[in-house]
Amino acid sequence: MQEKVPIGKMAKLNxxxxxxxxxxxxxxxLSPSYIDPETNYRFYSIKQCACLDFIKYLKYMGFTLQEMKxxxxxxxxxxxxxxxxxQIQLIDQKMNKLAQMKxxxxxxxxxxxxxxxIPKMGVVERNYLPKRKIYCYDGKKDIYDDQLETYEYIxxxxxxxxxxxxxxxxxxxxxxxxxRMESIxxxxxxxxxxxxxxxxxxxxxxxxxxxxxxxxxxxxxxxFSQEEEYAFKLIDYIEENQFEIAxxxxxxxxxxxxxxxxxxxxxxxxxxxxxxKKSNSA
Amino acid sequence: MQEKVPIGKMAKLNxxxxxxxxxxxxxxxLSPSYIDPETNYRFYSIKQCACLDFIKYLKYMGFTLQEMKxxxxxxxxxxxxxxxxxQIQLIDQKMNKLAQMKxxxxxxxxxxxxxxxIPKMGVVERNYLPKRKIYCYDGKKDIYDDQLETYEYIxxxxxxxxxxxxxxxxxxxxxxxxxRMESIxxxxxxxxxxxxxxxxxxxxxxxxxxxxxxxxxxxxxxxFSQEEEYAFKLIDYIEENQFEIAxxxxxxxxxxxxxxxxxxxxxxxxxxxxxxKKSNSA
DNA sequence: CGTAAACCTTATTGTTACAATAGGGTCAAG
DNA sequence: CTTGACCCTATTGTAACAATAAGGTTTACG
Numbered sequence: 207m208q209e210k211v212p213i214g215k216m217a218k219l220n221x222x223x224x225x226x227x228x229x230x231x232x233x234x235x236l237s238p239s240y241i242d243p244e245t246n247y248r249f250y251s252i253k254q255c256a257c258l259d260f261i262k263y264l265k266y267m268g269f270t271l272q273e274m275k276x277x278x279x280x281x282x283x284x285x286x287x288x289x290x291x292x293q294i295q296l297i298d299q300k301m302n303k304l305a306q307m308k309x310x311x312x313x314x315x316x317x318x319x320x321x322x323x324i325p326k327m328g329v330v331e332r333n334y335l336p337k338r339k340i341y342c343y344d345g346k347k348d349i350y351d352d353q354l355e356t357y358e359y360i361x362x363x364x365x366x367x368x369x370x371x372x373x374x375x376x377x378x379x380x381x382x383x384x385x386r387m388e389s390i391x392x393x394x395x396x397x398x399x400x401x402x403x404x405x406x407x408x409x410x411x412x413x414x415x416x417x418x419x420x421x422x423x424x425x426x427x428x429x430f431s432q433e434e435e436y437a438f439k440l441i442d443y444i445e446e447n448q449f450e451i452a453x454x455x456x457x458x459x460x461x462x463x464x465x466x467x468x469x470x471x472x473x474x475x476x477x478x479x480x481x482x483k484k485s486n487s488a
Numbered sequence: 489m490q491e492k493v494p495i496g497k498m499a500k501l502n503x504x505x506x507x508x509x510x511x512x513x514x515x516x517x518l519s520p521s522y523i524d525p526e527t528n529y530r531f532y533s534i535k536q537c538a539c540l541d542f543i544k545y546l547k548y549m550g551f552t553l554q555e556m557k558x559x560x561x562x563x564x565x566x567x568x569x570x571x572x573x574x575q576i577q578l579i580d581q582k583m584n585k586l587a588q589m590k591x592x593x594x595x596x597x598x599x600x601x602x603x604x605x606i607p608k609m610g611v612v613e614r615n616y617l618p619k620r621k622i623y624c625y626d627g628k629k630d631i632y633d634d635q636l637e638t639y640e641y642i643x644x645x646x647x648x649x650x651x652x653x654x655x656x657x658x659x660x661x662x663x664x665x666x667x668r669m670e671s672i673x674x675x676x677x678x679x680x681x682x683x684x685x686x687x688x689x690x691x692x693x694x695x696x697x698x699x700x701x702x703x704x705x706x707x708x709x710x711x712f713s714q715e716e717e718y719a720f721k722l723i724d725y726i727e728e729n730q731f732e733i734a735x736x737x738x739x740x741x742x743x744x745x746x747x748x749x750x751x752x753x754x755x756x757x758x759x760x761x762x763x764x765k766k767s768n769s770a
Numbered sequence: 771c772g773t774a775a776a777c778c779t780t781a782t783t784g785t786t787a788c789a790a791t792a793g794g795g796t797c798a799a800g
Numbered sequence: 801c802t803t804g805a806c807c808c809t810a811t812t813g814t815a816a817c818a819a820t821a822a823g824g825t826t827t828a829c830g
Contacts, residue, residue, distance in 0.1 A: 219652065221643050224778090229817055245825065246779055256753035259647075259660075260746055265715045266657050267593050271816070281748050283603075291596045297590050301583060308579045311549050321565075358534045362501050365541075369503065375548045378541070397669055419580045455789065466563050471538035496806065506807090511788055527796065545811055553787070 210240055210249035220258045235271055236261065268293055306374060313376040321461040324474055327426050329434055330443045335372060338417040341403035342384070343367060348396050349383055354430065355468060364400055377402050390455040390479065393441060395434055420453065424478040433457060433477065440479050453480035465467035492531035493747060502540045517553055518543065530554055550575055588656065595658040603743040606756055609708050612725045620699040621690060622683035624666070625649060629667055630678050636752060637714065646682055659684050664740035674763065677716055702734065706760040715739060717761065722761050729736040734768055735762035
């Protein structure tokens with residue numbers, strides 16, 4: 207039952223480290239009540255436990271040491287509820303951010319699973335796809351012109367827009383390009399438009415377009431250089447099987463693979479064309 | 489449409505700062521594809537946007553730059569789902585922590601409101617108090633012996649126990665001491681026991697005690713030095729009004745005021761004694 | 771009384787992901 | 801040829817300590 211508690215005991219009593227006490231002393235948050243002038247040994251008063259309790263309490267509520275110093279300096283009890291409110295709001299913000307992060311992680315996880323289950327590349331399939339919503343952006347330049355460069359620039363513009371509109375980051379992976387029906391019917395891969403897939407419940411009048419539920423023929427492709435070849439495979443399939451192109455050609459990025467620094471963007475794309483049975487062949 | 493993108497343009501294209509690109513270069517996360525050997529000017533390839541996208545994506549999911557470097561170094565796509573899972577767990581932990589913080593803040597806010605509404609000090613009141621649960625700890629030394637010192641030491645022991653049992657931090661403020669009925673009936677304030685109020689739904693067999701719902705006389709007190717005087721006021725009141733002490737005397741800390749560094753613990757206490765009408769006076 | 775263990779001191783470095791300087795060289799347009 | 805826009809490197813600062821290094825002090829024990 208000492209009056210003067212040396213730093214080690216004080217640390218143990220309060221379940222903190224000696225460094226922490228040193229630190230608090232250095233920044234002037236809590237200094238020992240007595241310092242031996244010869245040895246510079248720090249001695250605390252047992253009453254200072256109350257202060258440490260308060261510091262720990264504030265710390266637990268997420269206040270910084272500097273904010274505590276300010277509180278200590280003000281000595282104004284009435285300013286406290288405002289601080290508490292601000293802190294609660296700050297925490298809410300952080301929680302929202304974490305929730306978004308988690309959502310993004312889950313989407314990434316799903317994407318990975320999708321990637322693992324992707325069927326063979328270059329094999330034509332037929333399937334029914336549900337209604338999807340996209341946010342379209344017209345970059346005014348044909349992304350199939352330059353080798354990738356135009357695409358990169360336009361993609362950047364799309365993402366800038368998405369940032370401005372505060373789309374969730376998880377959308378950023380689900381992009382694609384559209385080649386309008388007129389063009390693809392002439393076996394021409396030309397497109398100035400790229401898009402970002404958005405949730406079905408996502409509302410934003412400008413630029414939002416709907417890809418209706420429909421019967422599609424599709425093919426998976428894992429490199430830009432193959433897109434044209436595979437797209438023609440689709441068209442061949444359509445013609446050989448008495449189908450007819452019923453809408454715009456979509457090149458949807460299913461998974462974007464981690465890019466290993468040096469190399470260019472690598473992704474798995476699902477090329478798709480909505481089809482219907484040829485009306486005059488019936 | 490340049491092939492070699494200088495750092496300023498690269499920064500603008502990707503909505504990041506030049507410093508960030510400098511930093512990524514320095515730590516070896518992403519280096520420009522070309523550096524002018526004479527001027528040391530950095531030039532990026534437009535393809536490196538893909539890498540920046542990936543970095544931003546990982547960053548948004550809460551990975552550190554070092555972790556990204558590791559991912560880049562491994563080039564192992566299969567290690568990714570594990571990383572994602574770990575990250576999700578990490579985020580869950582953070583969210584739990586934040587939720588606890590928020591709860592603590594709300595309790596603090598309530599405490600402050602309580603403080604603002606506390607009636608006059610030193611005035612005896614009668615009220616009915618509902619059932620409460622407490623976690624009791626016997627420090628084996630009378631906290632009324634030394635001036636505050638014993639209390640501080642025992643309080644520290646109680647909090648250590650609470651830490652071990654992982655009580656929510658918000659409990660740490662709601663403490664108090666008990667003087668058993670036999671003692672208070674002889675007008676003696678002696679107590680070796682202090683407690684922590686816990687939620688009604690809090691279960692933990694050891695040390696948990698119940699303060700039953702009862703009629704109480706109570707008085708508010710804002711300094712240790714007044715406790716005895718006020719406690720005697722309560723007893724006087726009981727005797728003058730034909731009441732009888734019906735249980736243990738409780739000194740409950742209602743609000744612990746922020747402690748301004750130098751001074752000792754300051755708190756508002758509610759002294760309370762359960763009472764009943766004197767049976768032989770009926 | 772000597773010594774070793776336990777305790778204390780100050781000072782430095784490291785952590786994260788950059789921002790903000792300072793001080794100086796380079797480039798493009800007029 | 802100059803001016804403004806751009807680029808470079810290097811240092812410092814941020815938050816809250818942890819981990820060390822190098823050294824002095826105290827205490828317990830034989």
